[in-house]
Amino acid sequence: MPALYAVTDNFITLIEHEPRILKYFKGVDIAEFRRHFAIQLCMETGGPCEYTGRTMQDAHAMMNITEADFNLTVELLIKAGEQAGLATSEINYLLMKLATMRKDMLYK
Template sequence: MRAWLFSGLLVLLVGCATPAPDSLYQQLGGQTGITRIVEDMLLRAAADARIKQHFVEVDIVRVRDKLVEQLCELSGGPCIYSGDSMEESHTGLHISRSDFNALVELLQAAMDQQGVSVRAQNQLLAHLAPMRGEIIER
């Protein structure tokens, strides 16, 4: 009886740790796809005259790593976001609505480049949208 119970619990735990094949995480390409999306977006941001000033004096490796963690967690992947809140991360950076919108455009372009479906893009953006108020300076 104990062996059966242990086996059942193990199956449940493994099932919970592995995202479903049709999950948003998988649609984004898993860890590799999310990393590519974030890196592409950051490269685009560094070259975009509208917002590149926001990325000059930051630890870009940390930004990349925390964004990957965050998108992984938000999309149902196995990651746990360990960074600061969006409000803490963006206070004093003077992020405007147009800055925010520009980064969203770059994120969408990066997802297009990786072949992410519009449906999956919209799902991810819906998860990110509630953070808007914590990022834009009022």
């Protein structure tokens, strides 16, 4: 969990410095996002956490996230993983797990 929270915190900081992604987060409760994001990473990589946030479809509804912005967000997540000291294989594993959710987030 400490590593996943490190990835999440780096990810949040990178988003704060990227206006193209930051604009989606206007009015969002960041503490809640942080908790849900880290727990989701934990669950997707084998648990034992139990994710209690919204579905990816519900959480990203009405945002109309573009493909380009989705790809940029993934780049930030990769950078966040590198900054947290994750191995390339660990980052790739994480991306593989998250890739299946892509269709639930785009253009909703």
